[in-house]
Amino acid sequence: MADDVLFEFLHMEMVSHIYKDQASKGEMDKDRATCVSTLEGMGFRVGQGLIERFTKDSPSFKDDLDVMKFICKDFWINVFRKQIDNLRTNHQGTYVLQDNKFALLTQFSNGKQYLEEAPKYLAYSCGLVRGALSNLGMDCVVTAEVSLMPSCKFQVVIQKI
Amino acid sequence: MSRQSNRTTDSKKMNAELFTLTYGALVTQLCKDYDNDEEVNKQLDKMGYNIGVRLIEDFLARSSVGRCQDFRETADVIAKVAFKMYLGITPSVTNWSPAGDEFSLILESNPLVDFVELPDNHSSLVYSNLLCGVLRGALEMVQMAVDVKFSQDTLRGDNVTEIRMKFIKRMEENLPAGDE
Numbered sequence: 001m002a003d004d005v006l007f008e009f010l011h012m013e014m015v016s017h018i019y020k021d022q023a024s025k026g027e028m029d030k031d032r033a034t035c036v037s038t039l040e041g042m043g044f045r046v047g048q049g050l051i052e053r054f055t056k057d058s059p060s061f062k063d064d065l066d067v068m069k070f071i072c073k074d075f076w077i078n079v080f081r082k083q084i085d086n087l088r089t090n091h092q093g094t095y096v097l098q099d100n101k102f103a104l105l106t107q108f109s110n111g112k113q114y115l116e117e118a119p120k121y122l123a124y125s126c127g128l129v130r131g132a133l134s135n136l137g138m139d140c141v142v143t144a145e146v147s148l149m150p151s152c153k154f155q156v157v158i159q160k161i
Numbered sequence: 162m163s164r165q166s167n168r169t170t171d172s173k174k175m176n177a178e179l180f181t182l183t184y185g186a187l188v189t190q191l192c193k194d195y196d197n198d199e200e201v202n203k204q205l206d207k208m209g210y211n212i213g214v215r216l217i218e219d220f221l222a223r224s225s226v227g228r229c230q231d232f233r234e235t236a237d238v239i240a241k242v243a244f245k246m247y248l249g250i251t252p253s254v255t256n257w258s259p260a261g262d263e264f265s266l267i268l269e270s271n272p273l274v275d276f277v278e279l280p281d282n283h284s285s286l287v288y289s290n291l292l293c294g295v296l297r298g299a300l301e302m303v304q305m306a307v308d309v310k311f312s313q314d315t316l317r318g319d320n321v322t323e324i325r326m327k328f329i330k331r332m333e334e335n336l337p338a339g340d341e
Contacts, residue, residue, distance in 0.1 A: 003248075005216075009212045009216060010184065013208045013211050014187055017204070017208055018190075042183075042190055043186075045189075046183055046185075046186050050178060050179060050182060053178055078176070079176075
């Protein structure tokens, strides 16, 4: 079965390609936002598909917190090979998932070097989480922030209709 | 005990699906960005090349394969070690040309194309073209210039997937200037 490292290489190349592509088409300004949303959109579709395959035999979840715990444990283990280290919530629809050694950032740096580049490599993962949650019935907005590599925090805000 | 092993096989399967689905999303995005299939094929090849030049280092670090003596040995290593390590499949090496510089890899199954169907308006898309780029890039880093292309593809109705590899030349090692 496909090796973990293949996904990492593919992801790296994808980010590099999307950004190079936008640069060659000119118009620097709207680039960053478009690139991020392109990557996030790709992650969204993949997240939806993955979660369907993953949970087709599982019983349904009791509530939102249960879903988030599932994402933090089983989903994260399967996609990023470890669990989320810390889950916080305000019990009003906002969750913060902290991963102290995020798999896609470990190769970059162990501190503050390359901090500006980090968001590019988190866009796809944000989309993955948003897609997964969307197919579990939770519409939300997922953002990520990094202050010290390779640790990062994903913030999930559930959208009330 | 059995539950434990279930989880690891599940996790390996999950990773395979993550890779397959990500690749699918990538090809879809490329088809949206570029008008014609030829351009998409070229981009996939280029991306594969970039991945290949890095993947070879990972491969050499993890397998204990030494330098190959000839092209036949290279073919065996690619089929039995590399494909097995990264994609979990072992293609067969056949159809050697009389000069021994061309061969085919026959893949019974191609993990990249799980869940994939080619729509009619993309009949000249070589979906798995990334693989060609990866092989080309990886071999270039070990001083072999090769030409790689798909000659049969299950997505386009053939029975098997066949990759044709042709040895072009051995490249000179480029020593940095000033080395003696």
